[in-house]
Amino acid sequence: MRMPISELERRTELTPDKIYLRQPVDGQVKDFTWSGVFDQVRRLAGGFQSLGLKPGDRIALMAKNCAEWFITDWAIMAAGMISVPIYPTAGEKTIRHVLSHSESKLLIIGKLDSTDALSNVLNDSGELALQTLSMPYPTVMTKLQWYKFLDASAPIESLNDPDENDVMSIIYTSGSTGTPKGVVMSFGAYHYASKQTQDTLGVTESDRVVSYLPLAHITERGVIEGPSLYAGCTVYFVESLDTFIFDINRAQPTFFLSVPRLWSKFLSNIHARVTPKKLSILLSLPVIGNLVARKIRRTLGLDQVRVFGSGSAPISPEILKWYKRLGMNISEGWGMTETGGLSCSNLPFDEARIGTIGVPLDGTEMKISEQGEVLISSPGLFQEYYQDPALTEESFTEDGFFKTGDKGEYNEALNAFRITGRVKELFKTEKGKYIAPVPIESKLAVNDLFEQICVMGTLLPQPIAVTVLSPAAESLSNEKIEASINQTLESINAQLEPHERLSGVFVAKDEWTIENELLTPTLKIKRGDIEQAYLPKLRMMTGKTVCWEA
Known part of the structure; x- marks a missing residue:
């Protein structure tokens, strides 16, 4: 089992001059070779030691995706210290909690869309006794700066050679259900997650990938960072949201991962240019359809x-x-922070399995409990919740399976699993019937006028869908939007049990964002907060199938 730093050293010896990381800065691409990356890793690790940090000390990392994020992560490993990633969009409360709970001694800071929350924490961080180091981008003022620190640091003499059970990182959950929990991940779990994902995706050194989803989340580290290291492929980064499509086109990725909200946004943007009806007709034409499809893929930068x-x-x-x-x-x-990232997938792609999460990775076992909860056993599982032995104990079955909290089903004919919601997301209407919102939300998402959806109905006669409209709705009148919504409601309700049928749709006027704390940093809805904001308004909604927030 070759650990990440050993693999980095091996790659450097094999292909020292090959470009590994490509970072856009002010529109120009800065390239990092394998040898250049390894040199900075060793210098940064030596610098940590010069600050008096010891193996096992926690180093927090708060930055948007960039080449220096990768370099920092590996330097922490090389020094035998423990990384604590923080979402670059985290609020003041979350930042304070993670830094304090993890007892981090150094905070490394990179590009941030907003520095307000972090600045407030640092201006009042006397009790944290933090040292701070900034990456080479405009960000908050820090005690140490990247290049000066590297130039003044001697390369670490002895690289850390960890055991598979040694702690690599404490990864805090996104907080969709409350206070973020510290998930303790070992080197062995990360190695398994990275290697199995590489094998499942078939990543090779000729591939090109783009890192843009938050690296503070296990998915990006386990599906992009880790496999890129073990496969030796090239990683491109995105400079900003404004340059996103340009940067994707420049990278011409051969593997591309995204999240449902972004796939929906791509779809809405396409339909904003070409109506769904016209596009459907064009795609149905034998020759023209292929040309149109390829043009769309090429415009998105995803043709390769x-x-x-x-x-x-x-x-x-x-x-x-x-x-x-x-x-x-x-x-x-499908996967979780606690499971090391990707644990189950519809790879290789099988059209019959659309709507499922496919099959577990090799070495991972999944099953459904009597209560309908997905249970998992895997070499990629976390060790414990940091400083919470009681929660750790109650999260595992007697035979060592992790209780994921996801409700699921197993389709024997397809040999595939399907997620139907969260165990704690079920709500009960005033009729006393329990309802799982996620399957209904999934059905509603067929209408591309809906960008964000949350079905709720605690103690209401029937459930109601609260939605934020997509850009595709901007050019339409309210009458046309309501007609489309009513048509969707009629179609969806015909597929639901009587107690599940939606009595209407409430159109919210404001988007749900990370900033207004209705989305997690991984773009999941904070269901409890959204329900708290809208349920009182829904109880006043009577006699209308579509209601607009004033």
């Missing part, structure tokens, strides 16, 4: 992609089928 993936949250089967018409076979995957 051979493996498409979607994860982090359930995605509508109808959206997957729509993309298939463009020649984009998106394989849905």
Whole structure:
């Protein structure tokens, strides 16, 4: 079992001058070779030691994706210290909690869309006794700066050679159900997750991938960072949201992972240019359809992609089928911070398994409990919740399976699993019937006028869908939007049990964002907070199938 730093050293010896990381800065690409990366890793690790940090000390890392994020992560490993990633969009409360709970001694800071929350924490961080180091981008003022620190640091003399059970990282959950929990991940778990994902995706050194989803989340580290290291492929980064499509086009990725909300946004943007009806007609034409599909893929920068993936949250089967018409076979995957990232996937892509998360990776076992909960046993499982032995103990069955909290089903005919929601997401209407919102939300997502959806109905006569409209609705009148919504409601309700049928749709006026704390940093809805904000308004909604927030 070759640990990450040993693999980095091996890659450097094999292909020292090959470009590994490509970082856009002010529109120009800065390239990092394998030898250049390894040199910075060794210097940074030596610098940590010069600050008096010892093996096992925690180093927090808060930055948007960049080449220096990878370098920092490996330097922490090389020094035998423990990384504590923080989402670059985290609020003040979360930042304080993670830094304090993890007892981090150094905070490394990179590009941030907003520095307000972190600045407030640092201006009042006397009790944290933090040292700070900034990456070479505009960010908050720090005590140490990247290049000066590297120039003044001697390379570490002895690289850490960890045991598979040694702690590599404490990864804090996104907090969709409350206070973020510290998930303790070992080197062995990370190695398994990275290697199995590499094998499942078939990543080779000739591949090109783009790192843009938050590296503080296990998915990006386990599906992009780790496999890129073990495969030796090239990683491109995105400079900003404004340059996203340009940067993707420059990278021409051969593997592309995204989340349901971004796949929906791509779809809405396409339909904002060409109406769904017209596009459907064009795609149905034998020759023209292929040309149109390829033009769309090329515009998105995804024409060279051979493996498409979607994860982090359930995605509508109808959206997957729509993309298939463009020649984009998106394989849905499933995993959690606690399971090391990707644990189950529809790879290789099988159209019959659309709507499922496919099969577990080799070495991973999954089953459904009597209560309908997904249970998992895997070499990629976390060790414990940091400083919470009681929660750790109650999270495992007697035979060592982790209780995921996801409700699921196993389809024997397809040999595939399907996620139907969260155990704690069920709500009860005033009729006393329990309802799982996720399958209903998935059905509603077929209407591309809906960008964000949350079905709720605690103590209401029938459930109601609260939605934020997509850009595709901007050019339509309220009458046309309501007609489309009513048509969707009629179609969806015909597929539901009587107690599940939606009595209406409430159109919210404001988007749910990370900033207003209605989305997690991984773009999942904070269901409890959304329900708290909208349930009182829904109880006043009577006699209308579509209601607009004032």
